[in-house]
Each structure stands twice: as structure tokens, then as C-alpha cells.
Amino acid sequence: MTSWVKAYVNGRFVIFKVGGYTGKTESEDPVEDIMTANRAWLSAQQGRYLGLKIGKKVKVRIGNRTVKGRVLRWSRGSYQILFDRPLGLTRREAKKVRVDVD
Secondary structure (H helix, E strand, C coil), X not given: XXXXXXXXXXXXXXXXXXXXXXXXXXXXXXXXHHHCCCEEEECHHHHHHHCCCXXXXXXXXXXXXXEEEEEEECHHHCEEEEECCCCCCCHHHHHHHEECCC
């Protein structure tokens, strides 16, 4: 499951999808999914706006947590940021950064 969140990448504001673990440990709750997120997906347009380069490290701030992540190529020109460690947000922090997009 994936969830939309408000975040800063290298100091620039963006809204993107984050996802936690998949398979047996995957959560059905979107808030819990944000709490354990270990990767993020950005569109090609957002990647160009942020000046992302494949293979480079970026700083991602979600809520009051900052993690570093490596930029990977994803489908159709979009980007994936693989975090060095899971976010580990509290439930209250995860509810604050969540964006309802549907």
C-alpha cells in the first residue's frame, strides 16, 4: 500500500507517494504505512523540478524526521528514492503529514 505525504527534498517542498514494506509485513492502514516507509516515488516532472540525478544522494524531510536516500530510476521517467533507513514516524506525526489524494 502507498500513501501520499508532504515532504521536503533538498529543501524544496513536494507531495509524493511513500511505501513501506511489501508482502507479509505490509500494512493495510495508510497511516501505519507512512510510519514504516522506506521508499518514495516522484513523477518525472517533480524530479526535473527538484533537479534529481540518478544515483545521487538526497536529503528527505518528512514531518520532523530527516533521512538520506539514493535516487533510482523508475517506470516511464519517474524516480524512486530508496531511504537509508525506515522513517520511524509516530502515529501522530504520520497523521499530520498525510495528504488525502483520491
